[in-house]
Amino acid sequence: MGVNVLPELMIRDVHVNDRPRERLMRQGAQSLSNQELIAILLRTGTKSESVLTLANRILNYFEKIHELKHATLEEIVSIKGIGEAKAVQLLAAIELGRRLAQMQVNNRFTIKSPQDAASYLMPEMTSLNQEHFVTLFLNTKNQVLHKQTIFIGSLNSSIVHPREIFREAVKRSAASIICAHNHPSGIATPSPEDIDVTKRLQEAGYIIGIDLIDHIIIGDHQFISLKEKGYM
Structure with a gap:
């Protein structure tokens, strides 16, 4: 999991070394929390809220991270602070992950004897x-x-x-x-x-x-x- 950053902080208030994008480049994607990974996909917050706050709101809406794979455009844009552009970015990432997972299933070794x-x-x-x-x-x-x-x-x-x-x-x-x-x-x-x-x-x-x-x-x-x- 990544460093816990208070949701009410704006990214500009977070030390550069603790920002999700910088941490990913320095430590690898596996070191980031779900909130931080979603924040990177969203890229920016709003004038009044940080991107980390938006990411946290998405996680709270879907309760469990795996429920995101069934998310629809309408559901995502209904979340406060998330417009169509950010929703499309999320859906594209979710679909890419689904396809990669399906490839792993299809490539699994089958034992028949x-x-x-x-x-x-x-x-x-x-x-x-x-x-x-x-x-x-x-x-x-x-x-x-x-x-x-x-x-x-x-x-x-x-x-x-x-x-x-x-x-x-x-x-x-x-x-x-x-x-x-x-x-x-x-x-x-x-x-x-x-x-x-x-x-x-x-x-x-x-x-x-x-x-x-x-x-x-x-x-x-x-x-x-x-x-x-x-x-x-």
Whole structure:
């Protein structure tokens, strides 16, 4: 979040280093608050109010930042201090963000088979010197929403906690998950611990309503699907 600037201050009253545009150039867009980002899009305030005040009014009107993506021209111009020119600037930025987000969705890797999952993970995991337990979080179309390393170290049932995996799955609104880990020995044959962990995760997923689709073991440019092997 950015530096909190009192809304009643005019931009000219704010130290130059604390102004949104200057902070963006110096620290990057990610360092700014929602209010400051909108202020940059609006560019100017009115004779009696700062651009930060206008930005704050927009945020208060829509309550949650994601509600802006459904904003109409009529809604935005109904906000005090916002004319058509500023509303059009906001709508253009919102539409650009929507298109970028859609491109990310369209470009998401889709997993249709164990081979797809292995191909997605193997380049990174096949040469690791330690065991890495990784989870892929998928949407209803089996597209990868997120990949996360859950832990690093030897796999056993006491280390892999279903709550950690499924907490992240709920957070990501995942419909299903695929778990994977590597065997530094290069041999992908599942151990009794691998099978035990898989069953515990499968049972936990069944209770929560988020399916464990597969557990992939990656060796030296080879893999084994525990689902294909009948362990699930």
